[in-house]
Amino acid sequence: MKYALITGASKGIGKAMAEILASKKNNLLLVARSADLLEALAQTLKKQYQIEADWLSVDFTEAGAANKIHQWCLNKNYSLDILINNAGYGLSGPFENYSAKEHTDMMQVNMNVLVELCSLFLPDLKTAQKSHILNIASSAAYQAVPGLSLYAASKAFVLSFGRGLQYELRHTNVRVTTICPGGTETDFANRANLNEKARKAGEKLNMSANEVARIAIDTMLAGKTEKITGFINQLGAAFVWLLPKILVEKTAAGIYSQD
Numbered sequence: 001m002k003y004a005l006i007t008g009a010s011k012g013i014g015k016a017m018a019e020i021l022a023s024k025k026n027n028l029l030l031v032a033r034s035a036d037l038l039e040a041l042a043q044t045l046k047k048q049y050q051i052e053a054d055w056l057s058v059d060f061t062e063a064g065a066a067n068k069i070h071q072w073c074l075n076k077n078y079s080l081d082i083l084i085n086n087a088g089y090g091l092s093g094p095f096e097n098y099s100a101k102e103h104t105d106m107m108q109v110n111m112n113v114l115v116e117l118c119s120l121f122l123p124d125l126k127t128a129q130k131s132h133i134l135n136i137a138s139s140a141a142y143q144a145v146p147g148l149s150l151y152a153a154s155k156a157f158v159l160s161f162g163r164g165l166q167y168e169l170r171h172t173n174v175r176v177t178t179i180c181p182g183g184t185e186t187d188f189a190n191r192a193n194l195n196e197k198a199r200k201a202g203e204k205l206n207m208s209a210n211e212v213a214r215i216a217i218d219t220m221l222a223g224k225t226e227k228i229t230g231f232i233n234q235l236g237a238a239f240v241w242l243l244p245k246i247l248v249e250k251t252a253a254g255i256y257s258q259d
């Protein structure tokens with residue numbers, strides 16, 4: 001029996017992806033910090049879709065988080081054919097406003113645990129007939145974003161790593177997909193403490209978590225390497241590529257910088 005493991009499955013895009021995979025009869029392993037939300041989601045999806053579902057509460061900023069997840073799977077005999085690295089968050093405002101620990105905690109969640117999970121689960125994923133790694137980056141991966149500088153850099157890392165890994169694994173049974181959502185209606189804005197201007201700009205353009213999750217799962221199952229969600233976000237990335245970097249950065253700073 002195979003499972004899809006989803007990090008950041010308690011809410012937002014991760015929860016929506018869990019619901020879609022459950023509706024396709026995938027067994028699920030749900031991981032995040034919020035035990036109550038994970039337990040409720042696992043129970044609901046088990047009943048609704050007659051699948052197997054289990055959950056594990058882990059804080060990715062704690063040492064050994066990825067090993068804890070891997071060991072849990074080994075102990076319970078859970079084998080994966082889908083690994084979805086979705087957990088992540090931003091910290092908005094000037095870089096200097098946050099401590100070094102706050103910065104490295106975010107890098108731990110957005111980057112390090114993602115890499116560790118890919119590394120730890122790759123041998124298992126290779127035993128399936130066909131398997132997938134799906135990493136959630138961001139449209140911020142395509143440019144520097146003053147006011148979300150480290151977050152954007154962490155997502156550029158996710159995109160570059162995912163593309164490189166896909167190439168390395170191209171002759172294997174494992175496909176690596178990177179999804180780059182633009183603004184999406186989730187708890188992201190609250191957690192990142194986005195300013196009013198950024199929230200207002202988002203109100204008009206945000207996609208729903210369900211829409212983004214649907215695109216992510218379809219793109220993964222089609223075995224594609226990279227996708228920006230939504231036409232407006234794709235257009236945005238094309239402009240970023242065409243325009244001088246300083247102009248792109250000034251525009252982003254006008255939205256995200258709180259100074």
Ligand SMILES: NC(=O)c1ccc[n+]([C@@H]2O[C@H](COP(=O)([O-])OP(=O)(O)OC[C@H]3O[C@@H](n4cnc5c(N)ncnc54)[C@H](OP(=O)(O)O)[C@@H]3O)[C@@H](O)[C@H]2O)c1
Binds near residue numbers: 014061088181187191
């Ligand atoms: N929403 C957007 O506008 C947007 C745009 C581009 C990319 N993204 C990316 O999409 C992904 C999902 O975010 P979302 O928009 O769905 O936001 P969200 O609703 O805030 O969900 C974030 C998920 O990450 C988990 N998480 C956060 N910190 C964690 C930690 N320390 N340890 C373990 N899990 C942790 C959260 O679970 P707990 O709180 O229960 O731990 C939650 O399940 C993220 O990688 C984000 O960067 C979002």
